[in-house]
Amino acid sequence: MDIKRKELLITSFALFSLFFGAGNLLLPPLLGYNSGDDWIWVTIGFMITAVVIPILGIFAHARLQGTLFDFGKKVSPTFSLIYCILIYIIAVAIPSPRTAAATHEIAIFPAFGTSPLLTSSIYFLLVLVFVLNRSKILSLIGKFLTPFIVIMLLAVISIGLFSSEFSTGISQFETPIATGILEGYQTFDAIGAVVVGAVIIISLNFKNMAVEAYSSKRTLIRKSGFIAGLGLFVIYAGLISVGAYYSSEININADLSSDMQRANLLRHISISALGEFGNTVLSILISLACFTTAIGIVAGTADYFKGLLGDSQTVYIVTAILASVLGISMGQLDFNSIIVVAIPVLLFIYPITIVLILLNVLPEKIATPLIFRTVVLVTFLFSIPDVIGFVSPSEGLKIVTDYIPFSSQSLGWVLPAFLVFVISSFIQQKMKKR
Incomplete structure (x- = not known):
């Protein structure tokens, strides 16, 4: 079956949006800001773990066309089971709540001054609604949300670069490439690849996507992964460079707490590029980017446990509810605290995930x-x-x-x-x- 252009674009946009969440938007500008004149080297390292490895993970999914369990089963079924459970627990306990924390800090609290509990409660209630209507996830995200996110991101980056003085500060990193590689861990994109890749495959099985043959799915997923990866590359490089070139114009250490450095740097860049309207643009951008990622994580987790326990729809619903409740609980932490908690977890699980992705591509x-x-x-x-x-x-x-x-x-x-x-x-x- 020939792959229609419409299906390719929808799947590509959906993949990009499921990848692109809180860390993907907030981490690169501060990384560029601190890298100064070494921003190109930092970008190279960042791309390895935030773009290349994740897209290879999508390629591996295109070949396996199974679940996350298939990634580790050659080691042993027991290992794969433990690995899968760890990955999904980590996904719903750290990157998913982090999207709610970022949305609260940047979009909700500055405008309404509400509590993190209220924000995370409403946020994950909406996530749950979308996940329980998962047959519409791919179409809705691919057709409407992602194009809007990409247009706004490109506007902030292009206008920001055009209006900057193109001068950078001195790098704060001794080993820029290694720093970029480790910062790429914090995007959770490699973990996202093995989680949301399965979401894409399952979503393609719904009748509205009409992609049936193994070879057609493989081609569609691989092409979509390449397009999504290209989009991530452009956005990441743009955000890092904007952060680097604004380092001489914005002093984020003078009057801002470390917890809010990332959010305030991005806010300053948006306002510099788009005026006061930039605040509104940034709020909408963060909310949509984070929301689509949370949907992918919760849906992927619910899919896995549904398949593990007899393909039960009840298990799917219960898992989605539990993941949302955990998201509400952890989502009350601030963004920086969640990053600190994540570092040792990522140093343990990310290397294993990387080698599993690389081996499954071979x-x-x-x-x-x-x-x-x-x-x-x-x-x-x-x-x-x-x-x-x-x-x-x-x-x-x-x-x-x-x-x-x-x-x-x-x-x-x-x-x-x-x-x-x-x-x-x-x-x-x-x-x-x-």
């Missing part, structure tokens, strides 16, 4: 169960010092990590995972020749 004759098991095990083991080093640093740990390349950048897992992949592949080839 041909099956290369990425065998042996390769999966050895690479994932080594990645897990070498991620532990990064987590411990962040939570409870000590001199004893430093003695160990000094011998691990890139460990000082919390990337100590990278080289060991690559080396064990090469060694395991060599052993595997030798075994085949016997």
